[in-house]
Amino acid sequence: MNHTRDVALSVSNVKKSFYLPHHTNGSAKEAITQLFKPKDKGGDYYHALMGVSFEVKKGDFFGVVGRNGAGKSTLLKIMAQIYQPTSGQVKVSGKLVPFIELGVGFNNNLTGRQNVYLNGAMLGFSKKEMDARYDSIVEFAELEKFMDQKLKNYSSGMRVRLAFSVAIQADADILLLDEVLAVGDASFKKKCYAYFDTLKEMKKTIIFVSHGMGAIREYCNKAILIEDGKIAYQGSADEVADRYMQLFEDKSKEKSVADSGQAGERSGSKKVTIDHFNFTKNDEKMKIDTTISCGEHEINNVQLKIEIKNRNKQVVAAFSNLSVDKIVHLNFESNETKRLLFDMKNIYRGGRYHVSAILCEANDADEDGEIYDQWDNIAEFSSTGDVVRYQVVNPGKLSLEPLETNETQKTTRE
Amino acid sequence: MLNKIYTRYRYSVILLRELVITDFRLRYQGSFLGYLWSFLRPLFLFAILYTIFVIFLKIGRDIPHWPVALLLGIVMWNFFTEVTTGGLSAVTNRGGLLRKINFPKYIVVISGTISAFINLLLNMVIIAIFMVINQVELSWSMLLFPILIFELFTFGMGMAFILGTINVKFRDIKYIWEIITRGAFYASAILFPITRIAEVNLDVAKILLIINPAAQTIQDARHFLISDKIPTLHTIQDTWWLTIIPVLLSVAVFIVGALYFRSRSPYFAEDI
Numbered sequence: 001m002n003h004t005r006d007v008a009l010s011v012s013n014v015k016k017s018f019y020l021p022h023h024t025n026g027s028a029k030e031a032i033t034q035l036f037k038p039k040d041k042g043g044d045y046y047h048a049l050m051g052v053s054f055e056v057k058k059g060d061f062f063g064v065v066g067r068n069g070a071g072k073s074t075l076l077k078i079m080a081q082i083y084q085p086t087s088g089q090v091k092v093s094g095k096l097v098p099f100i101e102l103g104v105g106f107n108n109n110l111t112g113r114q115n116v117y118l119n120g121a122m123l124g125f126s127k128k129e130m131d132a133r134y135d136s137i138v139e140f141a142e143l144e145k146f147m148d149q150k151l152k153n154y155s156s157g158m159r160v161r162l163a164f165s166v167a168i169q170a171d172a173d174i175l176l177l178d179e180v181l182a183v184g185d186a187s188f189k190k191k192c193y194a195y196f197d198t199l200k201e202m203k204k205t206i207i208f209v210s211h212g213m214g215a216i217r218e219y220c221n222k223a224i225l226i227e228d229g230k231i232a233y234q235g236s237a238d239e240v241a242d243r244y245m246q247l248f249e250d251k252s253k254e255k256s257v258a259d260s261g262q263a264g265e266r267s268g269s270k271k272v273t274i275d276h277f278n279f280t281k282n283d284e285k286m287k288i289d290t291t292i293s294c295g296e297h298e299i300n301n302v303q304l305k306i307e308i309k310n311r312n313k314q315v316v317a318a319f320s321n322l323s324v325d326k327i328v329h330l331n332f333e334s335n336e337t338k339r340l341l342f343d344m345k346n347i348y349r350g351g352r353y354h355v356s357a358i359l360c361e362a363n364d365a366d367e368d369g370e371i372y373d374q375w376d377n378i379a380e381f382s383s384t385g386d387v388v389r390y391q392v393v394n395p396g397k398l399s400l401e402p403l404e405t406n407e408t409q410k411t412t413r414e
Numbered sequence: 415m416l417n418k419i420y421t422r423y424r425y426s427v428i429l430l431r432e433l434v435i436t437d438f439r440l441r442y443q444g445s446f447l448g449y450l451w452s453f454l455r456p457l458f459l460f461a462i463l464y465t466i467f468v469i470f471l472k473i474g475r476d477i478p479h480w481p482v483a484l485l486l487g488i489v490m491w492n493f494f495t496e497v498t499t500g501g502l503s504a505v506t507n508r509g510g511l512l513r514k515i516n517f518p519k520y521i522v523v524i525s526g527t528i529s530a531f532i533n534l535l536l537n538m539v540i541i542a543i544f545m546v547i548n549q550v551e552l553s554w555s556m557l558l559f560p561i562l563i564f565e566l567f568t569f570g571m572g573m574a575f576i577l578g579t580i581n582v583k584f585r586d587i588k589y590i591w592e593i594i595t596r597g598a599f600y601a602s603a604i605l606f607p608i609t610r611i612a613e614v615n616l617d618v619a620k621i622l623l624i625i626n627p628a629a630q631t632i633q634d635a636r637h638f639l640i641s642d643k644i645p646t647l648h649t650i651q652d653t654w655w656l657t658i659i660p661v662l663l664s665v666a667v668f669i670v671g672a673l674y675f676r677s678r679s680p681y682f683a684e685d686i
Contacts, residue, residue, distance in 0.1 A: 077513075080516055124425045127431075
């Protein structure tokens with residue numbers, strides 16, 4: 001029995017489907033035929049949650065993360081008993097207060113004072129109980145002068161402050177917090193975090209839905225990652241946050257523009273051309289895999305320069321087959337194709353980057369010779385590294401791979 | 415278990431109280447005369463109807479204290495429509511709230527009906543004044559009046575639950591109900607004594623009072639409160655069990671409405 005006693009909230013095999021009718025605004029005739037044939041409706045079911053199970057122990061600071069549309073909000077509303085699960089069960093022990101939005105029931109035509117009492121009633125406080133708390137609420141919100149003004153005359157910041165000040169009065173065993181920190185200025189956020197700290201100290205059970213991995217890592221001890229209506233990962237907050245970040249890398253990495261056909265600016269004499277350019281990366285490494293082919297005339301001393309630019313078009317890194325750890329000379333006989341591999345370290349801080357490839361004549365002087373094939377924005381990627389690494393690093397390795405069959409490698413772009 | 419019931423109802427009462435106060439605060443927001451309108455509206459309506467129907471069309475001349483009976487009818491009918499139309503839009507109007515927090519849903523309907531009830535009490539003050547001016551004789555039968563109001567309230571609340579639930583998915587009900595109440599207003603014999611219908615066809619008059627508790631309570635209220643010369647269901651209908659049908663109907667509508675509302679209320683948040 002001890003086992004069940006320290007579970008604050010358990011979700012077992014919860015599924016939720018929404019019915020999406022095809023016609024939302026049908027004609028009168030359709031409406032009448034539907035009245036008589038209610039089962040014959042055209043529509044789809046959207047499965048927002050497909051069997052979710054987990055347990056939150058008492059005193060847990062439990063994170064729920066996932067991309068937009070993954071099913072987080074639906075799950076939250078089911079935990080808050082606002083939605084009914086299609087199947088499955090949610091068991092709550094103790095009083096659960098959801099904060100899906102701050103200031104639920106706030107009315108613009110009531111004064112600040114009246115709204116405080118109304119909002120307090122939503123949290124289950126009687127007038128007497130609110131009387132006792134009123135002064136500290138107003139003080140915390142720093143709105144002493146405005147309490148008899150109508151809410152419609154409040155700025156959005158004042159509204160949030162008032163709502164938050166009432167919300168922290170909530171006397172709950174379990175709190176559901178949804179992105180409430182997404183609004184407000186820096187000093188307000190600071191207050192929120194201070195409140196989180198006290199909640200954590202008081203060993204309250206918190207279920208926290210957020211996109212901010214910083215907050216998840218800092219406050220949560222456990223978390224789940226929701227993806228496509230299922231729990232994709234369950235574990236410590238750090239592990240889940242890492243998994244979450246990977247989701248975005250998986251989506252945005254190696255978008256080789258050359259491969260996807262939406263090439264950037266391309267220019268040059270085309271005596272030597274970039275036929276294939278594949279860019280891949282993970283947290284640690286980046287790889288560039290290219291094939292270059294020569295036209296009818298043999299050409300020696302070819303240089304492939306790679307430039308990585310940040311979103312402001314500033315070059316943050318540049319390297320070539322002549323500048324990495326070993327120099328690889330590119331000399332082409334007529335109609336020859338070569339494959340060149342760059343194996344780089346991922347040293348880029350968070351942000352969006354564009355890759356350009358420039359195939360040109362190498363000369364001893366540090367200026368470029370003839371440009372054969374310049375391809376701007378040939379690939380782009382996002383880096384999610386939140387830590388800037390200040391050490392100086394060797395950008396990577398370079399290798400020239402023999403090509404088994406020239407023909408098969410060549411066809412990717414044509 | 416007992417503790418759970420206590421906290422559940424404690425919450426309902428707190429929320430109900432605050433919602434009723436809010437309703438009242440917002441009702442005459444920004445108007446110069448404010449709550450006075452609660453008295454002025456039925457008074458002006460009464461003045462217009464009195465001029466047309468009593469002075470010009472000479473209706474109800476043969477009935478003692480008819481003007482007071484006319485006002486009473488108007489006030490009670492307004493109460494009934496306020497309860498039902500308020501209940502009709504209660505759930506959809508509070509959609510934002512229902513999607514953000516879990517609370518007993520019936521509170522949104524009941525808070526509206528209580529506001530209407532308070533309004534009725536205010537209007538009864540006017541009626542009392544008119545009764546004094548018209549020198550209506552006091553009688554023991556007046557004690558039946560609160561019971562009649564209770565019956566009308568029960569019937570109205572039952573309808574409010576039904577209409578509020580239907581309106582979540584079928585918004586046309588608003589317009590349908592508007593037409594029904596307009597028709598029922600005339601079928602309830604509020605502007606004229608029920609004898610006008612009974613003279614033409616006695617059976618129609620009986621049926622109208624039997625199937626519509628609103629009409630029965632209004633005619634009964636006139637009979638018991640104003641003058642026992644005013645005909646009502648039990649004066650034109652001898653079979654006693656037929657006279658209790660409207661009472662049973664009110665209770666039935668309330669029970670069906672409450673059950674229907676309760677069965678659908680868990681899905682309000684996603685259906686709105």
